Amino acid sequence: MPDDKQPAEPERGQAATVEGRYERIKAAEAARQALLTRPRFSFRTQIFLGFFLAFLFSFGIATSMVITIYLVENKMKFLEIASEYVTEIQQARRFEKNYFLYGTNLQDALEQVYLAKTILEKNSDELLRVAGDKRDSMIIPHLQRYEELLKRLAALESEPDSPRLNQKKKEIEMEVRQHGQEMVSFAQDVMTKEKESMARMVARSRNIHVLSFAVASIFMVYIAYFLGSSLLGTVNRFQGYAQRIAAGDFTPITPIRRFRDEFTELAITINQMLQELEAHEATLVQSHKMRAVGTLTAGVAHELNNPLNNITLTAHALLEDYREMNDDDRREMLGDLVNEAGRAQSIIKNLLDFARESGAQVEPLDLVALLKDTTHLAANQIKLSGIKMEFSATDNLPRVHGDAQQLQQVFLNLILNAMDASPKGGKIQVLVVPADEPNFVAVKIIDFGSGIPEHILGSIFDPFFTTKTKGKGTGLGLSVSQGIVAKHGGRIMVSSREGQGSTFSVVLPITTLPARIGGNMPRSGALS
């Protein structure tokens, strides 16, 4: 019966992962706090405020227009009254003149004065406003005096036989004319003043309108620009985030502006999504690694049989012939047992080390040593499939900056792929050389298998693309590998010719420019 026991997970690896995950959660929480502690000034408020200000402004303009119109209306009314008054006065003066020249009835003139007086009384308030204290000091006294003089004239007229009538008439006439003159000139003066004031008011109102229109336009343009740029700017910023995330940088979004708004919630949601994504990516990478481990297990299980066989044979030999042996023989056999047990352990250890889930540990790496380890890891599998592996490396290559386990996973994946592509008895070449571009190192894994048809060459890095039969491959190997290499600031290239084999090159930057994993890595554009 098959025994489906899972191997126990190494604790150290788990602890490291838990720590790594904790770090990430802490970073995300810090970002969340920073995003949330800002005062809230949402776009809704901004838009509302903008419209409210625009409304206030137009309301002000409208109010000022209404007031101006009201004032102009008043002025016009007053001018009407003033002109009526002037007409009455002029009428009175005409009668007065007729009286003096032709001795006509004075009663008519008095009537006019009386009318003028009523007009004055009716509008005394307005008159006060326009003429100020001149109303009481000039206009009204003049009018009263005039009326009084006319009345006196009328009284004189009713006593035709009074002495010095003509002389008295002459005196009064002088005074009447003077007052009449002043009254008219004063009224005309007021009218002119009022007309001027009205003209000024109309002009001012026109200016105000033109100005407020200009100001309103500027204000509108400003509001549109302000809202638009802050909205669009934020949208652009998030587009940048999206590009950054797509390129594999999962650092949380941190606040840039002083206020919180609707995008804050979006940022928080994206940060949550990033956490999930990162967790999923880690799971994907890990599960893919476990698939590779599964493939290697068969080789390891078989390879393990050799030391086990040596142990079995030696132990049985000891059991059978213990008595006949001398101490040296026994010691030699026990030594063999110890050695072979150690060998068995080392066979498993490599694989277990590789299988262990570990947090990302970025350090300067010697690619040649790493590749040697990797080929060692795959050695049993290679032996099992009867394929030869050739390894060669340029001496003294500079180190690269990266996560040994993850890069090992990439190389192992490429080597296992190359094995799958190779015919029985074929060979695989692994080269570690300086890349064509300066400051990069290349690892080339070359097989002489069937090659990749040109029409699918473009899609081999796509997720879920596989040429292997169902159940053999997930189609994620190269996709995951490319993700890992991209995080290291490098890339994977492939050249292949059908029937002649394929070359996969992993190009990685050397340590002179330390690339922080998952941080500010060079964009692919800089490399391609």
Place this chain on the structure above:
Amino acid sequence: MSVIAISAWSHCHGEEIARRVARKLNFRSLGPELLGEVADRWQLPLPKLVAALGKQQTLLGVTPRERRRLLAYLEAAVLEKLAQDKVVTWGLGAHFYVMGVSHVLKVRLVLDWEARVRAMMEEGGMNEAAAAKALKKEDEARARMAHEIYRKQEDDPTLYDLTINLMQIDIEQAVEIVAEAVQHKRFKPMTFSRKLMKDQVLATQVKAELFSRHPDAQVSADGGQVLVTVPAVRRDQEKKISAVRDLARKVKGVASLKVEVVNDFLEEAAESMR
């Protein structure tokens, strides 16, 4: 000598070819008649045993657990017979549990749907629609069984050494081909394959012995050394180990026994809820 395991859907001449190959090679034929023996030996209900193989459903059907139990006994009985060599087995699902044994020639017989329906009509005296329906139901039940117990697709040709299309090759010739194929040296038993078979026999026997009390036990054997892995709640582990020991020791051929207990998280969780 070798063993031949013949696999086919029903009404594909499986029985006829198996019997004729057995006669020709002077092998024993091991077919569903063994089920009666198995039922007697462990006091199992025969109809349920038949149903467990995905043939002739009983009214109430078989629960997955019951099926595993019945098949554990059946496997033990069949493997015991197969270990004696010179056997042609058919109709017992043996091809599923001798997959890795090199001296078992695994043959799949293929016949097209119409021919099977006709055979079913003749046998059951039913009309075409009824025959097709019954046949379809049976195929589905067997496919379910194969997936449920062995995680295999029974008609996957890569499971077999030889697939014979009976639409193109007549029964006579199919018998000859199978009888000839098994003579090839590659199907000869050897220490490696015999050991696998023996281990398999021992493991299934222990499993059958344990099943009524410890249905979740996983058993593997390697040259008389038996490893039983059984889930148990932590505080019951000692008890469980000795219970398994007492049962497993009864099986003949167990040279050494190792019982491993894995924590029964589900049961522990269930208990803590109570």
Place this chain on the structure above:
Amino acid sequence: MSDTLEVLVLDDEPIVGKRLKPALAKVGCAVEVFDSPAAALARIAEKEFDVVVTDIRMDEIDGMQVLEAVNRKSLRTKVIMITGYAMMSLAREAMEKGAFDFIAKPFTPEDLREVIGRAAQALRSPAEPPSALAG
């Protein structure tokens, strides 16, 4: 036929030869041990052995090639394959190529003695199939 069985043991794991030599000598075998396939092939070319025990997975030359070389030299010689990489396809391939038996590692000296006993019996009576165990 003499009672001593001429046996060649080839395994690139030196411990295998070291342990098997005395284990087989006990039951009356004259054992020659090699851990290099090339040297073993050279010896096989010189001498007809009764039994050849060979590992399969070795660098340079693999056990199947040794099996073929032995068969070319003498069809009488029984070849026993031992391997840590035991798989159904490999086992069948070995048998098809005329191996007498195929044993998966790890095995005990007694296991091998049993098989060699059967080989000896088969050598004595080539017509009969080897069934009973001798040792």
